[in-house]
Amino acid sequence: MGAGKISAQSAHAAVLGFEQAKKYHKDWVKKWLDDGQAKIVVKVTNIEELNEVKMKAERLGVPVVEVRDMGLTQVDPGTLTCIGLGPAPSEIIDMVTANLKLL
Amino acid sequence: MGAGKISAQSAHAAVLGFEQAKKYHKDWVKKWLDDGQAKIVVKVTNIEELNEVKMKAERLGVPVVEVRDMGLTQVDPGTLTCIGLGPAPSEIIDMVTANLKLL
Secondary structure: OOHHHHHHHHHHHHHHHHHHHHHHOHHHHHHHHHOOOOOOOEEOOOHHHHHHHHHHHHHOOOOEEEEEOOOOOOOOOOOEEEEEEOOOOHHHHHHHHOOOEEO | OOHHHHHHHHHHHHHHHHHHHHHHOHHHHHHHHHOOOOOOOEEOOOHHHHHHHHHHHHHOOOOEEEEEOOOOOOOOOOOEEEEEEOOOOHHHHHHHHOOOEEO
16 A cells, blocks of 8 residues: 555544544543544554454453455455554553554 | 654544534534545645645635644654645535645
């Protein structure tokens, strides 16, 4: 995927994650908004690693959203392009993503 | 900016724009959600062009949000890194952005 496509997938994850977290973690969302809505984009090397990250996040109670692409342009229809984690306290997010490289 | 930084800026714009549009354009937001939350990332070549796009959007009543970076990493503090337009009907968005290149 090109930079524009990656940016759009990240934006999808951010909006979806924000909406979902508002339902179950109002306190985390409020703190995240008050603290400037920090967003960090990290990468994985393959789908297995992505699934591991997802399971780890879910076990810790971090809100997870999946972004699947319609596949009209650069990827196959339904491709899982990224996941969104949080908003959640940084000490919890770090337990899931601290060992991943920044994109 | 690297791809991860650009992605984070786009994600900021998406969440900010979504929140702002909900206040003034509930109908546009509802249709955008129903239609799959389309997001398109386009680029400008300099700040003058960005300001022109912004003014054009404002004249047409398109919700505009500005993303300014804290400048802790790749850019100077307060740098305007991107703007978010919409959600708005595609025929109106196109009047603002149709001549811009995809990122």
